[in-house]
Amino acid sequence: MSDSHAIAESAHETAPHAGHEHPSYLRHHFESVEQQADATNFAMWLFLLTEVMFFGGLFTAYLIYRNWYYPAFVAASHQLSIPLGGFNTLLLITSSFTMAMGVWCAEMKKKSGLVLCLVLTLILGLGFLGVKTVEYSEKFEKHHVPSYHYSLNSFLNPDSDEAAKASGDKPMALDMARHTEVYFSLYFAMTGMHALHMIIGIGILGFMIFRAQAGAYTSGHVTFVENFGLYWHFVDIVWIFLFPLLYLISRH
Amino acid sequence: MSEEAKHSEHEHHIVSPKVYGAILVALLVGTALTVWASYVDLGVLNPIIALAIACTKATLVVLFFMHVKYSSKLTKLTVFCGVFLFLTLIGMTLADYVSRAWGQW
Secondary structure, three states: OHHHHHHHHHHHHOOOOOOOOOOOOOOOOOHHHHHHHHHHHHHHHHHHHHHHHHHHHHHHHHHHEEEEEEEHHHHHHOOOHHHHHHHHHHHHHHHHHHHHHHHHHHHHOOOHHHHHHHHHHHHHHHHHHHHHHHHHHOOOOOOOOOOOOOOOOOHHOHOHOOOOHHHOOOOOOOHHHHHHHHHHHHHEEEEEEEHHHHHHHHHHHHHHHHHOOOOOOOOOOHHHHHHHHHHHHHHHHHHHHHHHHHHHHOOO | OHHHHHHHHOOOOOHHHHHHHHHHHHHHHHHHHHHHHHOOOOOHHHHHHHHHHHHHHHHHHHHHOOOHHHHOHHHHHHHHHHHHHHHHHHHHHHHHHHOOOOOOO
């Protein structure tokens, strides 16, 4: 057994592709390129399902706490800026579109188009994070970051706070006002995890732009671009739910 | 055998830029709609409408940007299972919270 194995080994080394022709990107444990693509696509979806469960847990926590501490969650959500959040939604949806176009360019073997789409996606993603930075820094300035230095001022004295005053908030009892910290905990957990996914995505995008320039994805093997597209669209979907739930539904 | 034959029939579908453009427009319209709807006081309907619009947008992204409409049955089943499991878990969690004296202290 060991002999035949050794012979097979050496034969493999000298002529790795003797007797069969296939594209260099087809791994030997797959029968065909289609099978390999299907298996990879399936694996990517399984990963995304674990992500759905992960964010789903956060959404469930938000749903339950919002029902418990409804007045606190309404007042706290008035501290978010709809113009900034809306602008970010536009950026992210457009970046999903450019990513989808990138996948199309890769499939049509348009190298410069693919690079352009990836660069646009990267820029839109960075723009999103930039706006998020502006939003976060405002929370730090107003001491709305859950911590020892958390300030209840905007909720106990709404007239002293522009955003609260504009929304017509009434002064809240201390025990309910304290629960605004729960809202901001969930706000930072959810948008923070979303932003982390964006940062990871942008890192991979940067890597892909270099590979795309070298022509790696425009020679018929588009799996990597396709599966990264799935990831990017998933991050977009998370934001599609975060935006109305955190910014919008307590506004009227 | 028939499985394999079926499998090879499933060709890689390339979605055209026109479809992507149409979905982009639909998503932008949906965003405008949900912002507008949030300023109208509809009581309990506000979060329901917001979630309905968000679910519609997410479905468009999954079906077209993520190609599920043109994917194999395996992918479709996987996505369906994921959504179903997620809703089941949320449903079971909420069933617990609405049927106990949680948060009454």
